[in-house]
Amino acid sequence: MTRTFLKRKGARRGRGGAMFTLSRDEVRELDRRAINEFGVPGVVLMENAGRGCAELLMRLNPERKPVVILCGPGNNGGDGFVIARHLDNHGWPVEVWVFADLQNDLTPVLSPDAAVNFAILRQTHRGNAHARLVRLAHPRSWGTHPQLRDYLFDELKTPAWVVDALFGTGLSRALATPYDEVVAQVNASRNPVLAIDIPSGLDCDTGELLGPTVKATHTATFVAHKRGFLNTASKPWTGEVHVIDIGAPRVLVDEYRRKAGERPA
Ligand SMILES: NC(=O)C1=CN([C@@H]2O[C@H](COP(=O)(O)OP(=O)(O)OC[C@H]3O[C@@H](n4cnc5c(N)ncnc54)[C@H](O)[C@@H]3O)[C@@H](O)[C@H]2O)[C@H](O)CC1
Ligand SMILES: [K+]
Numbered sequence: 584m585t586r587t588f589l590k591r592k593g594a595r596r597g598r599g600g601a602m603f604t605l606s607r608d609e610v611r612e613l614d615r616r617a618i619n620e621f622g623v624p625g626v627v628l629m630e631n632a633g634r635g636c637a638e639l640l641m642r643l644n645p646e647r648k649p650v651v652i653l654c655g656p657g658n659n660g661g662d663g664f665v666i667a668r669h670l671d672n673h674g675w676p677v678e679v680w681v682f683a684d685l686q687n688d689l690t691p692v693l694s695p696d697a698a699v700n701f702a703i704l705r706q707t708h709r710g711n712a713h714a715r716l717v718r719l720a721h722p723r724s725w726g727t728h729p730q731l732r733d734y735l736f737d738e739l740k741t742p743a744w745v746v747d748a749l750f751g752t753g754l755s756r757a758l759a760t761p762y763d764e765v766v767a768q769v770n771a772s773r774n775p776v777l778a779i780d781i782p783s784g785l786d787c788d789t790g791e792l793l794g795p796t797v798k799a800t801h802t803a804t805f806v807a808h809k810r811g812f813l814n815t816a817s818k819p820w821t822g823e824v825h826v827i828d829i830g831a832p833r834v835l836v837d838e839y840r841r842k843a844g845e846r847p848a
Contacts, residue, residue, distance in 0.1 A: 603845045606810045607752050607787035613806060613839060617831045625696045628829045629658060632780075633665020633700070635827035636746075636803045640666070640777055641673060643801060644744050649676040651738055653765065654697075655749040655783070656683035661697030662779050663748025664704045671707065679704065679717045680735060682749065682761065691719060725761035732761070739772040747797040751780035752809075757794025758784050766795045775800040781809060782820045790814030798822075805829050806836060 605613065617623045640650065652667050654660035660681065667679045681701070683691035693701055704717060720731055739745065747769070749762060758766060766784060769776060776799045781787055784796025790811030802821040804812070811817050812824055837847035 604808045604810045621832045629661050629696050631829040633662045637666045637669035647675050649743040651743050652679045652746040654681045657694045657753045659748050659751035661700050664700035682720050685721045736768050739768050743774050745774050745776045747778040747783050749783040763795040770798045778802040780804050790817030803827050
């Protein structure tokens, strides 16, 4: 498979004129170093990430079409919870679907930072049955609770924006049940999609499809374009890419720029 590498207009150039990008390992290392070496709490990075995505989506969806946010069990899903809160704060109609295993008390099993933001979201709507913000979709019961699947699929058939906060740089294998069905419904709905960090299903480093993949209209990616976005074959799946600043210290990001042969910012 010959991959042609994209020279995106207007982007800052690294070595040989290619755009400054980060690999999966680099951006995950940068995340860890921002937290451990510079003391920026993960939830602060997540708040900046989610708020940046919410502000982008409010610009893309000024008519306030309903927003269906699909959240996975990790920090990509955590970004989705932050996005939901900021959209809800500004009066955009939001519904969140959480795809995660459930504990005995029916709270979803989430990464620590995602759990913080899930709890905040639940608290903001406790007792307000009309603002049903969050639905829990337990992957293992997806097959035995067809009504939940049918409800989501009906929702996806009505005009809405879809936010793909299922998986980001933590994706390690092709999407399987229920994610393959959900992705197929999202793509068939022809609703505009904002993918968070990376369209779920796309390989971060190669830009190839690992399997079923979200076809996004826009992708909001953090810190820098991902290495796989240089592969022109990724373009139909990422749509327009927007880089969101999540507040990682400039001196840290400049280290990766210099490594890529880029001038510091
Ligand atoms: N500095 C930054 O860029 C920041 C990024 N943020 C966001 O964090 C995600 C990465 O989060 P992580 O928890 O590491 O992984 P994911 O959320 O992508 O995946 C969750 C979890 O899912 C499991 N998994 C992997 N593949 C599959 C699969 N095919 N089917 C089912 N389950 C799967 C695996 O256990 C993963 O751990 C990044 O993309 C950003 O969105 C931070 O929010 C802010 C800083
Ligand atoms: K995603």
